[in-house]
Amino acid sequence: LIVPDHLIIPFIEGDGIGVDVTPAMKTVIDAAVEKAYQGKRKIEWLEIYAGEKANQKYGENVWLPDETLDLIKQYHIAIKGPLMTPVGGGIRSLNVAMRQGLDLYNCLRPIRYYEGTPSPVKHPELVDMVIFRENSEDIYAGVEWVAASAEADKVITFLQQEMGVKKIRFPQECGIGIKPVSKQGTQRLVRAALQYVIDNNRDSLTLVHKGNIMKFTEGAFKEWGYQVAKEFGAEPIDNGPWHRLVNPKTGKEIIIKDSIADAFLQEILLHPTEYDVIATLNLNGDYISDALAAQVGGIGISPGANIGFEAAIFEATHGTAPKIAGQNKANPGSIILSGEMMLRHLGWTEAADLVVNAVSKTIANKTVTFDFAETLDGATLRSTSEFAQDIVN
Numbered sequence: 001l002i003v004p005d006h007l008i009i010p011f012i013e014g015d016g017i018g019v020d021v022t023p024a025m026k027t028v029i030d031a032a033v034e035k036a037y038q039g040k041r042k043i044e045w046l047e048i049y050a051g052e053k054a055n056q057k058y059g060e061n062v063w064l065p066d067e068t069l070d071l072i073k074q075y076h077i078a079i080k081g082p083l084m085t086p087v088g089g090g091i092r093s094l095n096v097a098m099r100q101g102l103d104l105y106n107c108l109r110p111i112r113y114y115e116g117t118p119s120p121v122k123h124p125e126l127v128d129m130v131i132f133r134e135n136s137e138d139i140y141a142g143v144e145w146v147a148a149s150a151e152a153d154k155v156i157t158f159l160q161q162e163m164g165v166k167k168i169r170f171p172q173e174c175g176i177g178i179k180p181v182s183k184q185g186t187q188r189l190v191r192a193a194l195q196y197v198i199d200n201n202r203d204s205l206t207l208v209h210k211g212n213i214m215k216f217t218e219g220a221f222k223e224w225g226y227q228v229a230k231e232f233g234a235e236p237i238d239n240g241p242w243h244r245l246v247n248p249k250t251g252k253e254i255i256i257k258d259s260i261a262d263a264f265l266q267e268i269l270l271h272p273t274e275y276d277v278i279a280t281l282n283l284n285g286d287y288i289s290d291a292l293a294a295q296v297g298g299i300g301i302s303p304g305a306n307i308g309f310e311a312a313i314f315e316a317t318h319g320t321a322p323k324i325a326g327q328n329k330a331n332p333g334s335i336i337l338s339g340e341m342m343l344r345h346l347g348w349t350e351a352a353d354l355v356v357n358a359v360s361k362t363i364a365n366k367t368v369t370f371d372f373a374e375t376l377d378g379a380t381l382r383s384t385s386e387f388a389q390d391i392v393n
């Protein structure tokens, strides 16, 4: 893929604190690109609309216009602030709609500690992991019913009569959810994760699942994941299930292993250095992302991306924080570091490195927004825009 030096990047400002954090992100990313490339490379920002702003521009009840998805497809990239999920109107979540509409199957969440960040654990500096969360399947596919309805009764009858499922004894009132997990969906995610391990010279890939209980979905995820390891040339260690692969680029040994999700949530607290790159299903990935983010400063500073074959959307991982919206108060760290991921995705690594170093120095200097200042001794309180300007400086 050839990335032009003059690049148009669509952005969605986002609802709530989007109005605070998104302009801060643009200021920092523009400054990093200018400093790294001295005018030879440039980003032109193109505003596209979703959420409340789409509603104002395109008319009532238009939360995610087709034009927005078309422009992301056209430019293959976008960055977005948080979006409020409208109540009613049949929309489960704008974010989910966007991920499904563009088949952004990989939710990428790097978890990295910045020195000086307040943390509830003793050694947050030991936490350095990258989560690949499957983004399109699992219980989040949104296939669910209320059992009292006629449709649900039909499903129960079908499962009993056609599929031979014997043990269905639903009480009168209950919800039913279906959890699809496919070989193709699993393997494209695990391939992306293992390729990341190779390209970034990381130590290991852990497949996290609940295959001991849900054998045909989570258990299959594990088996299909190990098949991908074999496809890359990995060999079983002592007859498996763990595998070993020599990194073709660096000669370093890579371990491919698996862990049961509940035990894994203990493990990341007890032995964080044992884990590196993680590949997991949608729901596990949701829990693990926030549990790990909490150890390194929380959602205010955790970046994220949703990546597919045709497009990638980089996004703040937090919500719209309505209580502090429009007050120039919110921490813009999450969307700024998502911008850093975007620069890296484009191959603009010099600018990406400048952003990471500058965020790192700003936090180490204890010039921080209110969420960090509250618990950090000797901190200087900064507004959203001041914090962004400190990073630029």
Ligand code: NAD
Pocket: 017, 021, 081, 082, 083, 084, 085, 095, 299, 300, 315, 316, 317, 318, 319, 320, 321, 322, 323, 324, 329, 330, 331, 332, 333, 334, 371
């Ligand atoms: P939230 O992330 O908005 O807020 C949770 C807590 O974290 C609040 O106390 C908030 O003030 C604080 N917080 C969040 N971001 C912060 C930041 N950058 N700096 C400082 N403090 C910050 O989650 P919520 O309250 O559950 O959700 C509010 C709305 O956001 C809902 O409509 C929800 O649907 C939406 N939401 C959107 C996304 C997204 O677009 N990716 C993600 C989560 C929630």
